Amino acid sequence: TQLLEQSPQFLSIQEGENLTVYCNSSSVFSSLQWYRQEPGEGPVLLVTVVTGGEVKKLKRLTFQFGDARKDSSLHITAAQPGDTGLYLCAGAPGYQKVTFGTGTKLQVIP
Amino acid sequence: GAVVSQHPSRVICKSGTSVKIECRSLDFQATTMFWYRQFPKKSLMLMATSNEGSKATYEQGVEKDKFLINHASLTLSTLTVTSAHPEDSSFYICSARVGQGKNIQYFGAGTRLSVL
Numbered sequence: 001t002q003l004l005e006q007s008p009q010f011l012s013i014q015e016g017e018n019l020t021v022y023c024n025s026s027s028v029f030s031s032l033q034w035y036r037q038e039p040g041e042g043p044v045l046l047v048t049v050v051t052g053g054e055v056k057k058l059k060r061l062t063f064q065f066g067d068a069r070k071d072s073s074l075h076i077t078a079a080q081p082g083d084t085g086l087y088l089c090a091g092a093p094g095y096q097k098v099t100f101g102t103g104t105k106l107q108v109i110p
Numbered sequence: 111g112a113v114v115s116q117h118p119s120r121v122i123c124k125s126g127t128s129v130k131i132e133c134r135s136l137d138f139q140a141t142t143m144f145w146y147r148q149f150p151k152k153s154l155m156l157m158a159t160s161n162e163g164s165k166a167t168y169e170q171g172v173e174k175d176k177f178l179i180n181h182a183s184l185t186l187s188t189l190t191v192t193s194a195h196p197e198d199s200s201f202y203i204c205s206a207r208v209g210q211g212k213n214i215q216y217f218g219a220g221t222r223l224s225v226l
Contacts, residue, residue, distance in 0.1 A: 042217035103153040
């Protein structure tokens with residue numbers, strides 16, 4: 001079983017601050033996705049990264065895939081209350097079943 | 111993005127009854143769908159992989175007779191929780207894999223099951 005460890009587990013910050021969430025594994029992934037989930041809802045896909053070293057931006061969110069494709073990070077600039085939620089990374093070595101990370105619960109305080 | 115519809119969003123049932131949850135891909139065909147269970151404040155735990163036209167593949171520790179999965183068409187998979195008990199109360203989420211050669215999943219909104 002491939003494990004995806006996310007850190008930190010919980011994060012509570014003030015509106016306007018920056019933050020970074022990490023997703024680490026000992027396995028190599030062909031692709032990695034990031035999702036955000038709000039309470040009582042299913043996860044919503046934010047981005048997919050496939051190339052080692054790839055950087056993708058989605059407004060104030062910046063996603064990076066590690067050179068060795070074993071890790072990824074999500075950086076949020078000037079966090080807003082609407083960014084509050086559970087952030088999940090997910091990946092699979094190939095076309096196998098996807099493994100989800102342990103999750104990072106973010107709270108942005110107005 | 112692709113749309114996955116899950117129904118019902120919430121169900122309350124008595125202990126011993128069976129509950130069926132539907133997962134539909136609305137604008138694409140999905141040969142593979144997945145069923146997850148999520149405990150409060152936890153990540154998603156894969157229960158089983160649902161393959162159209164064949165038997166589902168269950169993860170270790172998941173009772174296949176308890177959680178019946180049927181994937182009768184390319185757009186519909188169902189999960190039936192049989193003889194539900196209070197410990198089956200949870201948030202169940204389905205997803206559908208998009209496209210051949212890609213391992214991207216789109217998720218339903220989830221079903222909150224409460225067994226009394």
